[in-house]
Amino acid sequence: MLKAEIFVYLKKSISDPPGIAVLNSLKSLGFDNVEKVRMGKYIVVYLNENDIEKAKEQVKLMCEKLLCNPVMEEYKFNISEE
Amino acid sequence: MLKAEIFVYLKKSISDPPGIAVLNSLKSLGFDNVEKVRMGKYIVVYLNENDIEKAKEQVKLMCEKLLCNPVMEEYKFNISEE
Known part of the structure; x- marks a missing residue:
């Protein structure tokens, strides 16, 4: 069994209202x-x-087909033995 | 400037409806x-x-005070130079 940890995040140019909200909360704390x-x-x-190489290809496809919106988001991932 | 990457996720014992929804979508693809x-x-x-040690302490406090709900969630993080 392999474990893929996938990180999906907004592109730098995109504003991030939830991020700003958390920033303000942290400041108030x-x-x-x-x-x-x-x-x-x-x-x-x-x-x-x-097969880790096969898994990498599959995870890329998962991100491109479902998990990541290419217009606004980017992704990165790492794969490890579970 | 330091960059903290924080991962907040549900405890194993907690059911994860969004995770099940994504699982079903991936299967259908x-x-x-x-x-x-x-x-x-x-x-x-x-x-x-x-100071990385100071940063670690601060991030722990951020998680405990705001970012992570200890009843249902766990967290881990890593800190790097930006």
Whole structure:
């Protein structure tokens, strides 16, 4: 079994209202040195697969077909043995 | 400037309807070897801080005070130079 950890996040040029909301909340809690916050999705996919190269190809397709909106988002992932 | 990547995710014992929805969508797209999907939050916090140990303590506090619901969620993070 392989475990893919996928990180989907907004492109830098896209504004991030949830991130701004969290930034303001952190500041109000006294975390004054917080400069910026960006919110994204952390998706863990468990694959019944042993070949890491095959798994990489599949995860790329999953991101392109479903998990990531290419207009506004980018993604990165890592794959490890579960 | 330091960059904290924070991963907030449901405890194993908690059911994950969004994860089940994504699992079913992936299956319908032909990804038959997907066993399980868990959805979580990927939060990137930029800190005007140079001391990594201090930053770690601050991020822990951020998670405990705001970013993570201890009843249902767990978190992990890593800190790197931006």
